[in-house]
Amino acid sequence: MRQATITIxxxxxxxxxxxxxxxxxxxxxxxxVKANAYGHDIKACLSALSETDAFGVACLDEAIQIRKLGYTQDITLIEGVFDEAELVSAIEYNCECLVHHQTQVEWIKKHHTSYKKKNLKVWVKLNSGMNRLGFKPNEIVSIIRELKSFGFTCILTMHFANADTEHDLNQQQQKLFLDIKEQCSPILASCCNSAALFKWQDLHFDYVRPGVMLYGASPFADHTVNELELTPVMDFSAEVIALNTIQAGEKVGYGSSFIAPHAMKIAVIGVGYGDGYPRAYQQQNYVYINGTLAPLIGRVSMDMMAIDVTDLPTSIGDKVELWGKHRLVDDVAIANGTIGYELLCRLTTRPHRI
Structure with a gap:
């Protein structure tokens, strides 16, 4: 059996x-736990999160999957529903909805009796400067007051655009959020994702919304998971399937972009971009094998990649960690000019899962 494996x-x-x-x-x-628990497999992860107060998902299909697995915690649809019929289903499955435009508000007002009967709260999204979703500051107070007049319990929420870095917009967003919160008092509040959760203790309020930190990846470019006291949840590994000796001047892989500077021993690993491993690394990339890091050479292909094991005792069948506790997904992401979130989420269904 091909041994490209994801272990949770x-x-x-x-x-x-x-x-x-x-x-x-x-x-x-x-x-x-949206996007299949950040690529980790939602079914595998939910039992480990049994003490959570609620789950956050991007769409109703993800919420229904959680309900069908038997979990009864609150579920928040962080983009709300996309039509009125979906709102009826969301209520049926006891899902709390976020509203970020007026049409959603009208739907939820229309179904206020059944929504409130389930004791569901309404998450009201403030567009505080990220300019994706949400009500503008000059309209959100009246929206919240209108929803309160229908008897809804509201949660004021927003999303930071730059919580992982130092940026002027951070303070602007905070100030705006606090101002709206005061105008709408009393009201529940939530604004902290993983990065904000670490940085701003005074902004934790009623709900925090951890994402990537749950899975042991860093929300910061300049802080490792070890520094943050987090542990990688996913081990993505494969095996050596061939060993070759090449001479100076010989080439490796598609495009013959790698030319051996001297005699080398190379190992071929049975994994590639068909499994979700990134192809186009911008900096030297590495895997972890037999207690050390070994560099990739040549292009990653759909099913295979090659590494330099010239000075490393290596045998066919040896395990290679592509990312996990030794070769962090964040470091692989940096080498590929992206973020760990993307690598975790774009894994394919081909690797065997444990």
Whole structure:
């Protein structure tokens, strides 16, 4: 059997969840499990998140999957519903909806009796400067007051555009959020994603919304998971399927872009971009094998890649960690000019999952 394998460490996931609780002990936790739990497989992850207060998903299909697996925690649809019929289904499945435009508000007002009967809260999105979703500051207060007049319990929410860095917009967004919160008092509030959860303890409010930190990847470019006391949840590995010796001047891979500077021993690994491993690395990339890092050479192909093992005792069948606890997904992402989130989410269904 081909041995490209994704292994999920549920204990690591529990540990990362407990890290969230230690950082925000007085807030409820909405664990973000959208996009198949950031590529980790939602079914595999939910049991490790059994102590969470709620789950956050991007669409109703993801929420229904959670319900059909037997989980009863609150579920928040973070983009809301996309038509009125979906709102009826969301209520049926006990899902709390976010509203970010007037049409959604009209739908939820129309179905206020059944929505409130399920004790569902309405998440009201403020566009505080990111300019994706949400009501503008000059309209959101009246929207919240209108929803309150229908008897809804509202949660004021927003999303930081630059919580992972130092940026002028951070302070602008904070100030605006606090101002709207004061105008709408009393109201529940939520604005902290993974990065904000680490940075701004005074903004934890009623709900925090950890995402990538749950899975043991860093929300910061300049802080490793070890520094943040997080543990990688996913081990993505494969095996050596061939060993070759080449001479100086010989070439490796498509395009013959790698030319051996001297005699080399290379190992061929049975994994490639058909499994979700990135193809176009911009900086020297590495894998972890037999206790050390070994460099990739040549282009990653659909099913295979090559590494330099010239000075490393290597045998066919040796395990190669593509990313995990030794070769961090964040480091692979940096080499490929992207972020760990993307690599985790774009894995294909081909690797065997444990």
């Amino acid at each position: 460490d549920k204990q690591a996931l529990k540990k990362n969840f407990n890290r969230v609780k230690s950082l925000a002990p007085h807030s409820k936790v909405v664990s973000m």
